[in-house]
Amino acid sequence: MDTLSLLADGIWVAMQPGNLLFAAVGVLLGTLVGILPGIGPALTVALLLPVTFKLDPTGSIIMFAGIYFGGMYGSSTTAILINTPGEAASIATAIEGHKMALAGRAGPALATAAIGSFVAGTIATICLALLAPGIVDLAVQFGPWDYFGLMVVAFVTVSATFGSSVLRGLTSLGLGLFLGLVGIDKLTGQARLTFDTPTLMDGVSVTTLAVGLFAMGEALFVASRYTGAAEKIQALRGSLWMSRADWKASWKPWLRGTMLGFPIGALPAGGAEVPTLLSYTLERKFSKNPEQFGKGAIEGVAGPEAANNASATGTLVPLLALGLPTSATAAMMLAGFQQYGLTPGPLLFTTNPEMVWGLIASFLIGNLMLLVLNLPLVGLWVKLLTIPQAWLYGGILVFAAMGTLAANPSTTELTMLVVFGLTGYLMRCLDYPVAPMVVGLILGPMAENQFRRALQVSMGDYWVFFKHPGSATLLAIAVIALLAPLLFKSLRKFRASED
Amino acid sequence: MNPGVPRKVAAWRAPLLVGVGLLGLASLTMFDAMRVASGVGPGVGPSAAMQLIALMLGALGVAHLVQAMRAKRTAAVRETEGTANLRSLAWVLGGLVLQIVTLAIGGGFILSSAILFTATACGFGRSLKSWGPVYGLLMSSIVYLFFTKALSLSLPMGPLEQLLG
16 A cells, blocks of 8 residues: 555544544643743653543544644743743744833734744644655665664664753763663563662653653752742733734745754654754844744744644654654653554564554644634643742652653652662753763663674674664664764864964 | 851862762662573573662762772762752752651641642741642642542542542
8 A cells, every 4th residue: 555545544543533632631631731931842741641641542642643733832932921941942033032022012922923833833743644655665674783883873862962961961871771671571471670670660751750850850940940030921912813924934934944943853863953053043144034034033933833733743754653752751651552562663564553643643633623713722731831839840840740640650660760769860950961871761661672683693792783884874873973072172272262 | 057158178079978888789689680580592681771770879889989999089079059058958958758648647648748839938938827828728639639639540548538529
């Protein structure tokens, strides 16, 4: 069957009334949680994971996709209205969008973000549908060594290449890999790093880590910076709709943002920060009135928002086709699949095609729903921002504890959550990124599995990774990606000392 | 102590502590790897990855120590994002610890969560006599009912949960 008829089947699956309902609930819940200050899409998905525990897999994965896109929409709304980007990818939006809101143009800023996200999400989903089957065909020929190489590349790009510090990124990754070791080894049944604690036998749960690092870390950080002053929310004034000039200024940035975001997201190149900032720079270059930038240029919201959404959809290409999570959010999506015992990757395309294509189709539907539901509801969402911090963070912590207890009703698990929360707080204070740790925890055991399978095939010969052109190339890329930022740094230092 | 006001601290302290911590984790992993028997048959056993990651953590630890030494030599300073508001932090952390204790002695989800909620609200400037405890009890009860009845998840039971059925 060709891609289009598979996608058509998928749309049919996603259009089932039950699944439409799941998509709508997901979109609304995702927006509701994502809009809360300091909560980005990854955390939204982590917090809402328990909500989907007991539902049927296809429906809840579709709901998941809705949560994901809703979370992104919510985060950009927060960035525009109170200038606290929930994640690095919303920084560009926060710069220009907040200035627009200050100037009484919050409506058009929200509209261009929403419509731009819709355009980018739709185009990127179609690209995903066209690209994924090809990658799946390729991936079928991959040996364990190739998978291992691919995962090493993902490790390096996620932690080292695009972070502010290679050492801090790798440290975060190393901590994640360490936590990935904990538990019973699946091949031999031996306990590793469990110290005879029963709760640790099952390993460290990705949800507990993510909720601890993101939600609890964030709550502790905000508490530690509490001064008694309330946050300022920009009231929604003026028209909600974009003028003709706004449309004219926005449509090209939407398309350019999509073109930047999708490929960068699809490569295992880490989060959406790079494409959004690239798009921001690009729009400033292309703009007819660059002096508007920094003062509320609509292009500076339209481009980065489109890039953000396109790259988020792009990260689903390696996730669905290879089972490779390359961002914290993708890691959470993978955790969502795993709670049903499903492993994304080439196999899922053949064993559960209606689910995979239903999911892809539901991205299209979820994006459309966001546009239809959320622009009219924006007044309601804004009200959420007026919840006092005291109730907000109290609620977030109760919800975080609830999710952990629902997954594993033990005080040991809850203690782990608090320990991860403290870790997240300290990492935040010392400027260590937390996303590599989450990716390391989920990807580490997968990489080990491929590593051991490869060495089993080769009878313990390590050359197996260098003998095969695929894995040799990938490992070389990983080394280059690791050394590149260091080289740039010394080059810069060298130049600076020459001046 | 002014929360939120940037402050300068010596730059060698953080990397020294992180470095020592990483070396600790590395030796712990290495030590545990020696206990784990290496696998039988072709390939490598469960200890190989442990050794690999222990080496990585060790190398990262050494790199941190080198960074700390360099910072010490140049007497570099690092600007922090501000002094921590320890009172707020203590309230929130205390709430979390109290929740765990309440659960451990069988207080159930609703009561323990209401305590956490109230403590957090106190951390954000509310007094104990405010609406915090009421909101906390209300919210935890609604969350409990929704997730156990509508989504059939199981949450820790206590006296209040028995009452709600």
